[in-house]
Amino acid sequence: MKLKTTCCVFVCLVLLSFSQLLAQPLSKKTIFTHADTLRGSNGPGRNWWDVTKYDLHVKFNIKDSTISGWNEISFKTLKKGSLMQFDLQEPLLLDSIILSSNENKINESGYQTKTTRKYHRKVIEFKKNGNAYFFYNSNYATTQQLTIYYHGKPTIARRPPWDGGLIWSKDKSKSPWVSIACQGLGASVWYPCKDIQSDEPDSAEMHITIPDTLVCVGNGHLREQVKNDDGTATYDWAVVNPINNYCLIPYIGKYVHFGEIFKGEKGDLTMDYWVLDSNLEKAKKQFKDAPRMMKAFEYWFGPYPFYEDGYKLVDAPHLGMEHQSATAYGNGYINGYHGIDLSGSGWGLKWDFIIVHESGHEWFANNITSKDIADMWVHESFTNYSETLFTEYYYGKEAATAYVTGTRKKIANDIPIIGPYGVNKEGSGDMYYKGGNMLHTIRQVINNDSLFSQILRGLNKTFYHQTVTGKQVENYISAQSKIDFSKVFDQYLRTTQVPVLEYKQNGYTLQYRYTNSLPGFKMPLKINFKGQRWIKPTANWQTLRLYPEGDNQFYVDPNFYINTKKVD
Template identity: 65%
Template sequence: MKKIPYRFILSLLIFHFLSFTSRAQPLHQKQEFTHADTLRGTITPERAWWDVTHYSLSVNFDFSKRSISGYNIISYKIVSAAAKEMQIDLQLGLDIDSVLYNNENLSFRREENAYFVAVPSTQNEQEINKVTVYYHGIPRPALHPPWDGGMIWSKDDNGNPWISVACQGLGASVWYPCKDHQSDEPDSASLSMTVPDTLTAIANGRLRSEIKNGDGTATYTWAVRNPINNYNITPYIGKYAHWHEDYMGEKGRLDCDFWVLDYNLEKAKLQFKQVIQMLHCFEHWFGPYPFYEDGYKLIEAPHLGMEHQSAVAYGNGFANGYKGTDLSGTGWGLKWDFIIVHESGHEWFGNNITTKDVADMWVHEGFTNYSETIFTGCEYGTDAGNAYVIGTRKKIQNDKPIEGPYGVNQEGSGDMYYKGGNLVHMIRQIINNDSSFRMLLRGMNETFYHQTVTGKQVEEYISKTSGIDFSKVFDQYVRTTQIPVLEYKISGNKLSYRWTDCVKGFNMPLKINFGGEKWISPTQKWKTIKIKKGEENEFSADRNFYIRTKQL
């Protein structure tokens, strides 16, 4: 038996590892759900009556003890008759010390990862009130961030503390008390961080103050003026160097700030030149960057990357590709930095347009995955973009639908990336007009500007705006694992075709190559068209469609 070279085996192992990590999800896929999952994923009565308007979060970080302490002033609007209790989420490992309302202590009880705070009965609808929640503890450490997330207590190459958080899916309540449901974003927020004065602390938005406390610590306060996902509020603490650039965009001057570990400054300045290219491309296709008031920042992080709003986390080693690898296998993915492009794409899809339930997370990841194709097309042409998205199909596993179960804080299959991207690509083909497709993407970001939405709202918007009923296409690719099959047969001067392995009523139009390009409109019933002599052996489906074909 021929011996398999060690290098070949190692290459296979690396390929499988990258295939896993590139599609790993921020939540573990669960087969059964607990009461804690329901508390986390449902709009409970104790959540329904109030709407978050602002978080004012202040946190002290103790690197030696891996502990944090602080408070969050939660401003909220009463939208309906107040319940007797308010649900405030804070995960095990952290404890609430007290809750103050108008300087009075409120009683509270704990249930799993949620606290239920007794609230005064004197609150009235439409009032805006505040509670201050004091807390402390040792937050869950991140084991494999950003996928297995939590608090990151790391060190840089020089042994300096390097601290951050990655908590998408897991939830922001892993490190601060909040209303930890994706449907309710604070309209604005601030984060004050007290750290050793030898370090710099950075967060979302703009720096409001930097105070030397005279005891070996410093307090940095950053603030955002726009609505923000809970999990996007994030500290970056380390020995950072900084530079600034201006980008003249669709809404005027956009502040672009870059923060990297001091010893990485020169190579970062070279690699991060791609940011301006990315902004130019994405503003053209998606509309203005959604957070001009808060600026754009790219910040080196002690993990691979995350779409932290106006403060994108970067950990891709200042190299092109995904950790030096092309996820499409075509070569195009090595021509640009995956983390710069993908995580910044989330500023439009995920941060600007946010789904109410993580079950619809395919909206975030499918459209953002397709932003990679858009960028490839911007830089290298449409054919290169097509090749890239088609190349990613080999990673689709069709293990489960990309839409997850609702109300339990659980997303669908990791296929939401590559299958989701290919779904958007097919929508583009069917619209068959890039100007119209571009206006659809820009219209989405304008219509749902700074909003939380459902997946159904996005689907209905696409159908209504395009004038094409995509409902069965969404049912097929979002809610099943079936790849539709075009069955066809050629007899004499006739081509017959139909869809199989599909949802009832599936009617996706399809471009075929058959004596030239043609559009057909298959259904689940046989249809027949005449063909010319000599075309019998030329049939193929356009490769931009994620389908299978079967000749009978």
């Protein structure tokens, strides 16, 4: 009895943690402040300049849980402006700001040239407004650098990754194990930056100093490891592709490495695995799902978007996160979600949930990034559906259908999937399973899997390494499919109403209409009535009369996410 109780408690805790994962990264606040607007909007302190590179230097002082360092932000001006905003979250303290720029000269032919000599290098006075800092930049050079020095004891994550911040943990041997999870909360929880999703640096470097008894793993490739003369070592990691602020993350611990080369669509892809030394043998077995994932997702979505930076799985002191080219892994080296099939179909136990889901974000979240977190469905709905596509690739369509329809029991229909814009607020956690089922429904309406695959690959090619609005994605799908899905997106993303097909059946006569739907909603449906056929319901009653012979059992193809109701 005690064993059963323990198992029940474990299952409940896992399911609770997953429900909170759906709510991650932010709270369900409905009243917003000026600070929310500063954090979530592309305001006058942000909209005239574009980050080109972060060059981050940070020392991690593990004994007292503090950090110190600086970030050199290279940027270019998009238009004339003077007010600059960057973000650094309390209780971190800003020490100083230095602004410099490349001098522009006009040569004898009248053409502008650039020199590498810096000028106007000076300390800048600034004003603080909560977690936002402001100053006036009167220098109108096209290319400039902003170096921000800071230190302090950053926010500690109480329950990562759902409640973000710094993670000061220990492994089984009591050695330090440190990392960060900050999606939604923002990268400014540990380094100064322009903390908005719509502006990604085109490249980034991390120079992380730690005790020389530990190893630091970061995004991209390791360029240099230097052992200092004070018992520390500095690891230089660099990415050459655009990267989300919240994806730029170090992992610090007793790491060991193994890897392989994946023969992909763009050639050789390095796949590296950094795990705690105690997990090495388990990882060699469990991480076989990584090349399987890569093969399936390159089939559906196109080439892995970051060949130049490679792919990594890294042992993390939390469940997992889509840190670009360095995916955080914390699923306990077992299949499913901590050993549970979230679909209830059985198929979710055939593969490792974190490897598949978080890696799917390399295409949807890291390659294609929503400008505003309100459109986070672009990340989560497609990545949720990647689980179904992975299942289909290896186990067939029936398995995939069972998986995706099995997840519908987790849909809450509490608030719309799209959140309010400009205040750093996501919508409903339904962006996962309702969003995935919406895409599955759209696929049925397209009724051409080859075209559907082309659309998925086309999204990743058309919006390669870009930030987008949700509307851009919606319009692309409608344009490429030559089907107007605008009302379908409005219905499933912007309302909590699940369409209901009301029907009356009298022998060989079927009447039907949509209710609980938006005006103009007329999504086609595949039904069974005298055999399988398509109907085009609207809000008005329509009648279908067929010969009385044959099977008159009526039902809607379960691949469509709608409800049905028989009426008199």
